[in-house]
Amino acid sequence: MLIFEQSRSGRKAFAQSPSVAADLSGLPESFIRKEKPGLPEVSELQAIRHYTNLSRKNFSIDTQFYPLGSCTMKYNPRGALAAAILPGMLNRHPLAPESHSQGFLACLHDLQEMLKDVTGMKGVSLTPMAGAQGEFAGVAMIRAYHDARDDDGRTEILVPSAAHGTNPATAVMCGFKVREVPVGSDGDVDVETLKTLVGPQTAGIMLTNPSTCGVFERRIEEIASIIHDVGGLLYYDGANLNAILGKVKPGDMGFDVMHMNLHKTFATPHGGGGPGSGPVAVNERLLPYLPTPIVGKDGSDDAPTYRWLTDKDIPETIGNLSAFMGNAGILVRAYVYATLLGREGMHRVGEYATLNANYMAKKLEKEGFQLAYPDRRATHEFIITLSKLTKEHGVNAMDVAKRLLDYNQHAPTTYFPLLVPECHLIEPTETESKEAMDEYIAAMVSILKEAESDAEMVRGAPYTQPVKRLDDVKAARELDLAWKG
Amino acid sequence: MLIFEQSRSGRKAFAQSPSVAADLSGLPESFIRKEKPGLPEVSELQAIRHYTNLSRKNFSIDTQFYPLGSCTMKYNPRGALAAAILPGMLNRHPLAPESHSQGFLACLHDLQEMLKDVTGMKGVSLTPMAGAQGEFAGVAMIRAYHDARDDDGRTEILVPSAAHGTNPATAVMCGFKVREVPVGSDGDVDVETLKTLVGPQTAGIMLTNPSTCGVFERRIEEIASIIHDVGGLLYYDGANLNAILGKVKPGDMGFDVMHMNLHKTFATPHGGGGPGSGPVAVNERLLPYLPTPIVGKDGSDDAPTYRWLTDKDIPETIGNLSAFMGNAGILVRAYVYATLLGREGMHRVGEYATLNANYMAKKLEKEGFQLAYPDRRATHEFIITLSKLTKEHGVNAMDVAKRLLDYNQHAPTTYFPLLVPECHLIEPTETESKEAMDEYIAAMVSILKEAESDAEMVRGAPYTQPVKRLDDVKAARELDLAWKG
Amino acid sequence: MPFIPHTEQDVQEMLDTIGVSSIEDLFDEIPPQLRAGELTQVPEALSEMDMMRRMRERAAQDEGALCFIGAGAYEHHIPAAVWDVTTRGEFMTAYTPYQAEASQGTLQLVYEYQSMMASLMAMDVSNASLYDGASGLAEAALMAVRANRKSKSRKILVPGSVHPSYRSALNVIVEAQNIEIVEVEWNPSTGTTLIDNLASFEGEDFTAIVIAQPNFFGQLEDVDALTDWAHAQKMLVVGLVNPMAMAVLEAPGNWGEKGADIVVGDGQPLGVPMASGGPYYGFMCCTSAIVRQMPGRIIGRTVDLDGKPGYALTLQAREQHIRRSKATSNICTNQGLAVTASTIYMSLLGPDGLATTSGHCYQNTQKLIALLTSIDGVDKAFSGHNFHECAIKVPAKASLVLEKLAEREVLGGFDLGVNYSDLEDVILVCVTETKTDTDLDVYKLALADVLNEINS
Amino acid sequence: MPFIPHTEQDVQEMLDTIGVSSIEDLFDEIPPQLRAGELTQVPEALSEMDMMRRMRERAAQDEGALCFIGAGAYEHHIPAAVWDVTTRGEFMTAYTPYQAEASQGTLQLVYEYQSMMASLMAMDVSNASLYDGASGLAEAALMAVRANRKSKSRKILVPGSVHPSYRSALNVIVEAQNIEIVEVEWNPSTGTTLIDNLASFEGEDFTAIVIAQPNFFGQLEDVDALTDWAHAQKMLVVGLVNPMAMAVLEAPGNWGEKGADIVVGDGQPLGVPMASGGPYYGFMCCTSAIVRQMPGRIIGRTVDLDGKPGYALTLQAREQHIRRSKATSNICTNQGLAVTASTIYMSLLGPDGLATTSGHCYQNTQKLIALLTSIDGVDKAFSGHNFHECAIKVPAKASLVLEKLAEREVLGGFDLGVNYSDLEDVILVCVTETKTDTDLDVYKLALADVLNEINS
Ligand SMILES: Cc1ncc(COP(=O)(O)O)c(C=O)c1O
Ligand SMILES: Cc1ncc(COP(=O)(O)O)c(C=O)c1O
Numbered sequence A, B: 001m002l003i004f005e006q007s008r009s010g011r012k013a014f015a016q017s018p019s020v021a022a023d024l025s026g027l028p029e030s031f032i033r034k035e036k037p038g039l040p041e042v043s044e045l046q047a048i049r050h051y052t053n054l055s056r057k058n059f060s061i062d063t064q065f066y067p068l069g070s071c072t073m074k075y076n077p078r079g080a081l082a083a084a085i086l087p088g089m090l091n092r093h094p095l096a097p098e099s100h101s102q103g104f105l106a107c108l109h110d111l112q113e114m115l116k117d118v119t120g121m122k123g124v125s126l127t128p129m130a131g132a133q134g135e136f137a138g139v140a141m142i143r144a145y146h147d148a149r150d151d152d153g154r155t156e157i158l159v160p161s162a163a164h165g166t167n168p169a170t171a172v173m174c175g176f177k178v179r180e181v182p183v184g185s186d187g188d189v190d191v192e193t194l195k196t197l198v199g200p201q202t203a204g205i206m207l208t209n210p211s212t213c214g215v216f217e218r219r220i221e222e223i224a225s226i227i228h229d230v231g232g233l234l235y236y237d238g239a240n241l242n243a244i245l246g247k248v249k250p251g252d253m254g255f256d257v258m259h260m261n262l263h264k265t266f267a268t269p270h271g272g273g274g275p276g277s278g279p280v281a282v283n284e285r286l287l288p289y290l291p292t293p294i295v296g297k298d299g300s301d302d303a304p305t306y307r308w309l310t311d312k313d314i315p316e317t318i319g320n321l322s323a324f325m326g327n328a329g330i331l332v333r334a335y336v337y338a339t340l341l342g343r344e345g346m347h348r349v350g351e352y353a354t355l356n357a358n359y360m361a362k363k364l365e366k367e368g369f370q371l372a373y374p375d376r377r378a379t380h381e382f383i384i385t386l387s388k389l390t391k392e393h394g395v396n397a398m399d400v401a402k403r404l405l406d407y408n409q410h411a412p413t414t415y416f417p418l419l420v421p422e423c424h425l426i427e428p429t430e431t432e433s434k435e436a437m438d439e440y441i442a443a444m445v446s447i448l449k450e451a452e453s454d455a456e457m458v459r460g461a462p463y464t465q466p467v468k469r470l471d472d473v474k475a476a477r478e479l480d481l482a483w484k485g
Numbered sequence C, D: 001m002p003f004i005p006h007t008e009q010d011v012q013e014m015l016d017t018i019g020v021s022s023i024e025d026l027f028d029e030i031p032p033q034l035r036a037g038e039l040t041q042v043p044e045a046l047s048e049m050d051m052m053r054r055m056r057e058r059a060a061q062d063e064g065a066l067c068f069i070g071a072g073a074y075e076h077h078i079p080a081a082v083w084d085v086t087t088r089g090e091f092m093t094a095y096t097p098y099q100a101e102a103s104q105g106t107l108q109l110v111y112e113y114q115s116m117m118a119s120l121m122a123m124d125v126s127n128a129s130l131y132d133g134a135s136g137l138a139e140a141a142l143m144a145v146r147a148n149r150k151s152k153s154r155k156i157l158v159p160g161s162v163h164p165s166y167r168s169a170l171n172v173i174v175e176a177q178n179i180e181i182v183e184v185e186w187n188p189s190t191g192t193t194l195i196d197n198l199a200s201f202e203g204e205d206f207t208a209i210v211i212a213q214p215n216f217f218g219q220l221e222d223v224d225a226l227t228d229w230a231h232a233q234k235m236l237v238v239g240l241v242n243p244m245a246m247a248v249l250e251a252p253g254n255w256g257e258k259g260a261d262i263v264v265g266d267g268q269p270l271g272v273p274m275a276s277g278g279p280y281y282g283f284m285c286c287t288s289a290i291v292r293q294m295p296g297r298i299i300g301r302t303v304d305l306d307g308k309p310g311y312a313l314t315l316q317a318r319e320q321h322i323r324r325s326k327a328t329s330n331i332c333t334n335q336g337l338a339v340t341a342s343t344i345y346m347s348l349l350g351p352d353g354l355a356t357t358s359g360h361c362y363q364n365t366q367k368l369i370a371l372l373t374s375i376d377g378v379d380k381a382f383s384g385h386n387f388h389e390c391a392i393k394v395p396a397k398a399s400l401v402l403e404k405l406a407e408r409e410v411l412g413g414f415d416l417g418v419n420y421s422d423l424e425d426v427i428l429v430c431v432t433e434t435k436t437d438t439d440l441d442v443y444k445l446a447l448a449d450v451l452n453e454i455n456s
Helices: A045-057 A079-083 A102-119 A130-150 A166-173 A193-196 A221-231 A284-289 A328-366 A387-393 A397-406 A434-453 A454-457 A472-477 B044-055 B078-084 B102-119 B131-148 B166-174 B191-197 B220-229 B284-291 B329-367 B388-392 B395-405 B434-453 B455-458 B470-479 C009-019 C023-027 C050-059 C080-086 C104-121 C132-147 C164-177 C195-201 C223-232 C287-292 C320-328 C336-373 C400-405 C437-455 D006-019 D023-027 D046-062 D081-087 D102-123 D133-147 D163-175 D195-199 D224-230 D288-293 D320-326 D336-374 D398-407 D435-454
Strands: A123-126 A155-161 A177-181 A202-207 A233-238 A257-260 A281-282 A294-298 A305-309 A382-385 A423-426 B124-125 B156-160 B175-182 B200-207 B233-238 B257-260 B278-283 B294-298 B305-309 B381-384 B423-426 C155-159 C181-185 C207-213 C236-241 C264-268 C283-287 C299-305 C309-314 C387-391 C425-429 D155-157 D180-184 D208-213 D235-242 D263-264 D282-286 D298-303 D310-312 D388-391 D428-429
Touching: A045 C080, A045 C336, A079 A328, A079 C050, A079 D081, A102 A123, A102 A281, A102 A328, A102 C050, A123 A294, A130 A166, A130 A233, A130 A257, A130 A281, A130 C164, A155 A166, A166 A177, A166 A202, A166 A382, A166 C164, A166 C320, A177 A193, A177 D046, A193 A221, A193 A281, A193 B470, A202 A221, A202 A328, A202 D288, A221 A233, A221 D282, A257 B191, A281 A284, A281 C009, A281 C195, A305 B470, A328 A382, A328 A423, A328 C009, A328 C023, A328 C050, A382 B395, A387 A434, A387 C264, A387 C387, A397 A423, A397 A434, A434 A454, A434 C009, A434 C080, A454 D298, B044 D081, B044 D102, B078 B329, B078 C080, B078 D046, B102 B124, B102 B257, B102 B278, B102 B294, B102 B305, B102 B329, B131 B166, B131 B200, B131 B233, B131 B257, B131 B278, B131 D163, B156 B166, B156 C264, B166 B175, B166 B200, B166 D163, B166 D320, B200 B220, B220 B233, B220 C236, B220 D388, B233 D310, B257 B455, B278 B284, B329 B381, B329 B423, B329 B434, B329 D023, B329 D046, B329 D428, B388 B434, B395 B423, B395 B434, B395 B455, B434 B455, B434 D006, B434 D288, B455 C023, B470 D298, B470 D310, C009 C023, C080 C336, C104 C283, C104 C299, C132 C155, C132 C164, C132 C207, C132 C236, C132 C264, C132 C283, C132 C287, C132 D023, C155 C164, C155 D282, C164 C181, C195 C223, C207 C223, C223 D235, C223 D388, C283 C287, C336 C387, C336 C425, C336 C437, C400 C437, D006 D023, D006 D320, D081 D336, D102 D298, D133 D208, D133 D235, D133 D282, D155 D163, D163 D180, D180 D195, D195 D224, D208 D224, D224 D235, D282 D288, D336 D388, D336 D428, D336 D435, D398 D428, D398 D435
Parallel strands: A155 A177, A155 A202, A202 A233, A233 A257, B156 B175, B156 B200, B200 B233, B233 B257, C155 C181, C155 C207, C207 C236, C236 C264, D155 D180, D155 D208, D208 D235, D235 D263
Antiparallel strands: A123 A281, A257 A281, A294 A305, A382 A423, B124 B278, B257 B278, B294 B305, B381 B423, C264 C283, C299 C309, C387 C425, D263 D282, D298 D310, D388 D428
């Protein structure tokens, strides 16, 4: 039932707003709203009961194993929430004077320093509000770099065919044409073809490493040379940073600019779709173009004072991407996470994320599942392809995903990357236990048997959720996007 | 699965305690524990996932209509929680000096004043930690009163047969014999018999009004005279205060002493069984005996200072019932609730609680259910008896209660009071909407039909819960009270 | 090992399964020269206890002042229930509802959000959120260019009375796509965009105009006239509004004859804490006619195999994960949790609660204006009407006045001189329902004191 | 109408159904003279915003001092996860699990709690909680009288080194049932109960003895000897312990040859905030032999109709709602939510985390003792070993010293002179893992300063 269906006209059961109406007599009629908005009129209890019950219809990290590939659904420490909602943090106005902001600025500055270290970069701007905005900032900096050199002909951004959709979409938003680079059967970029695609029109390339194929791009240094040799720059899509956190620094691989997804690698909650945070890091070349604001530090280490750096400090900045400081509260959570992990813990992330993924990959392979890249090491994630199952039993990757829900397992990412048919991209993360992974594997084995004996049943899954399989076609054809009463 | 079954020896995945072990070298071996306790070794994620999922197996006010009679399961305002967990409230040590306690003491003092007003009493002590402890305090004060007058022969406490179990149990804990008073077919105490039961042995009577039969004891003033005339005192069990809050004051009915259940009437959460809070209120007669501590106020209303009253101020006090100030945090919540309701809101509680119960009673009667007291007004709750259903279809009150769970309705109180056969004691509270009650009634109507057409099915209910009906006999015979590994 | 559950035995069993002898072996495809050394800038781990202690100390540094700054972020009372429910693990630690059947909670909530927001704006549809108000405005500009097939110019009119940070973010985001932002001057006596200012643009091809209500100065624009003028010029109208104000002021869907075509703004006032600037969320509504040009996720109501109603991501063909380089935007992760909070906030307040809250913001602002302008030399900078912000002219440099107010623990507002060189003696002051009469007096006394000090 | 959802139309429809014309009519069975007038002492309602403002102000009044008071309530770090999960509506707003099938969450959790607590105490079984440690001790005395069939005396030995408030509550609760509490003296040089003190009681019939570990002074008792002595006298042994200490100190079930028979204490140190004294909870464990005499709720594991494991209230025949006047206790509502928090707390820390935390309490205390006793005239009041509290003798009246420390925002401990006239110059100081070396220095400097002031 919708909250609107519980609404009754004239119900006022709250203690939430002043009980006396305000005096609006100074406002001319012409400015004033004529009709009430159609917000629900429910009691506090009704609202809480409704949304509490709605929440219970979700899978989440807190309730299920959630191996959604490319999304790094790791444990979100509650301590980070507790720190971020301290009154001094929660109630600080974004434009509060620096005299009243030293605590907050100190956290941000510390985070900048740590992110520089783990990325091997020279400068960081925390402002982008998610990975895609980080990509925008990064590619806009690439553009600014070429512009500053009057290097006008660079109209193309290269993107591997396996790349995440945000990569090509970002390149276009930044005014570039996208040229796809093929990926070989081993999951690595086809370097020979790449050589033929580069030239004076190349502004840069956007790469993740490990790639969305769940393997480490082994010839990354060679790729970097190829791009740099023609005058292009390398953008690192940090969505997969978890695989190499503390093990490899993108700056060392030859990347010029990158973003991080703090909501992945730094364990900030995904919030049912967001918010995230996508700081950008750059090497020396792109330092002048970093988006504002950035936190600067003056004074000694013992008695530091922090202040905002703006376009007065960074005159060539690409500028600001949001009204204030991006998703500030998420940055605080990420800072807390890094503080709790510490140096040792940071080194362990990549190790255990990789251990878990390789374990799951090997076990699933032993149970008869086909790895997309059987000859490669898995990184923090890996891909299986269910083509054989689809061909033999008509049970496809989506069917298996839906059936997993009946086993109380969140489905992995399906049909991405697009180049592997009927694929599942599986990312357990380092915070999951062996037992949790074994349960998932047992569910997969069981579904495999079900597909062999009762494919029809599997195709009808799920059966245990609040709804059965939904009609997406109807959703798109007969648009119903708002309740009409 | 139990948390212990997720434990693995040697797992240490927390950021919760110092990582270095402490130096215990100063402690002789003989004091030191030899074997680790069998606490689970799980990660933070495992613990959160486990307990989050466990919580999802509960019905609660926040998720369901919960008309548990005699328990007043009303909405628990989240604002009361927010106020009670402000750091200054949460971190205050119970023995902090008064100089560092004025904020907390002010809340308690204000609450005392409000409770005096709504009860029509002269003094309040907030210390009892639940209704039963309030009863203990009250009856102990009755005892102290008679003792102080050297009135030694008063060995009996009268208790109506319909009374809650805590009443007779309390009387015995206070060293009294219990004498049951019969209840008439109209739900009122049988006054004629009562007259024959009283005498010089009568220390007092414990009554609720409205009674646990869900009706108002109409001859209460006469009862008060009968008891007072023989030198006894009247104890008011405030569990049902919600029915008359703002409408009738127990002090005006002739009661000498009473407790309140703040977790019922004052909307503090029930916590899956507790904590509650059971302040006692007394008239002049019993003022000297109030349990300590109590909050006193010095100075003017403009510049008050508050302090603890102890046995130095109240030399005849029965004493303290707990180490500190009872369930202080619950008292803060109750204070906040009263503040949010205010005077008008307080008057409304009894009105709307009564409206809801009478509405449900009448509707259920119209749908063919039998009221236990059809000629009486319902108060904040009412009783139906399912004897007919039991006789005709072998479906008893428990079966209907269990089947209600399948309709996502929490069952009412069953088989209490004991004197009404196959009964449901139903208390909707004032915070439930007409729609919520209508849904419950619809479920009852549907179950009635089911009982007529498929009694077997109803007897097997519930079917939709995490477990089916449990074997209570086995639970008691083959005791398994702790996991043994 | 914080957050890592592996026992030594687990690790050994897993390595055996994989067939390697150490975790290190799993990195053997990585060129050795790329392997990182120590992380020198990451300090030793703190326990949660030590971390909280540090954070409490840092948070306390920034606490305690009375805040009258608005300028795009607003202090409102947030009912306790809002975040209690929002931070339930099932909402907070889920992700984008790709598996609709296991995400009906989030999906239905967002459908309800879309319904509420569309209704609050008097528009047909809403999306599920963009990053914030400023980037949302940029998305609106891009959308307008896609949607207005009649216009070829890629030029958009934006009044100078629109939030300066919004305007600069807009510029940053749209300039790469050759979209030109043309500034419209505001009237120095009213602080608003007058129709007269627009006459010079008539006849030229513009794709859209942005109309802010209230505008950055807190002033109320003649939205009906502006909307009708723009539509007559075949521009699309992009409304930029404070959603809290819309409980009292006429909604964009009802501006002029035909209403705005696209509406954006920041959802922060609806139950989202100020939190140093985010996470907030950009909301976006539009007419049905152009919904397929809308960026961001959209939830639709549909049915399941049994015909039971259910909710799912829809119109995904607009999005980057399907359409890639041809998507309406690159946005992927949005601001879902803030939207969750707003939805619960709007449910708790309802239409009347929201209107009362909004009305008290207005009323308190009027009270403060009266108090402050009773000080010699202090005056409203503009004539006309305003909502809950007001540009106040002081007889000194605003930056100096604000600095001295801050020393008195009053954050007195935003220095308009930062962005408007003509307004160096003007403070943008904001008052919401959270301020008591005592608070207003504190401000007045502090300001009088500061001005005294400066002038003596 | 805060919290009341009725519209006027609802009310009318409901009245029509009932067949009355006003709500007032529903009260027609109440004698008119009993009807209450205005509630003059209940002020006008505040909105949640105004209430929170008032409560923030009040809370702030009590905040900020460094706390070294223990004496039965202890400041420990509580992991953020504990109360985040505990306050989920499904735990917080459920009641006693009478409907087992719809309460498996609470029931399983309490079964786990019972298992953890029994194991931490090295006892067979635990109940689901009593009100607090003090009233729990009284329940233990009553239980001992029921359980020790060999004793007829109804007399219980209680050392004077047991918490004074516990002893007085014990008295209040048991005296009505003619149970006599006989005090055992403590040794003024060790602050403990020595076997020698007990010799005089030999041969007499006592039902039970209470042994506290650590005792009120923080001192460690020779629990093995005391337990064996009591058992030799056919008394039951009631252990009274701090559960946090039990992660380091030997558990009651292992005291002496046969271990304690009943164990009680306050569960507050395990994840429950100090909160001015409650809600905490009394825990109680015992041997299997006497479980049917235990008061309070108990959860048992059983199976459902399908043979699937499940949990339910059991041994209800002990309880007031079944047994009424013959019940083991009148307790009904207990302290469930605090137990929920403790269960999660113990799961998060595990055996090693708890031992480390406990160990750091000990270690920090030793550090502070060294610091304080380095001040002239300051000394330990007792020889022997202690856990995380220590009786510190100062060269002045403890009450004066504490008052002056409080002025310096140091809550220096508990004035033992309040309860022990010989100890008017002794402060009971507590240090937990929450204190840093800096905190300890602050205390030392403040104390030195205070003593200087007093002596000059
Ligand atoms: C590989 C990759 N790149 C980029 C992104 C975009 O990040 P965001 O969703 O934070 O905008 C994602 C996120 O899903 C991703 O998986
Ligand atoms: C009528 C009645 N009296 C007394 C009590 C005892 O109150 P408590 O459970 O708070 O001890 C109850 C509670 O259930 C009750 O319903």
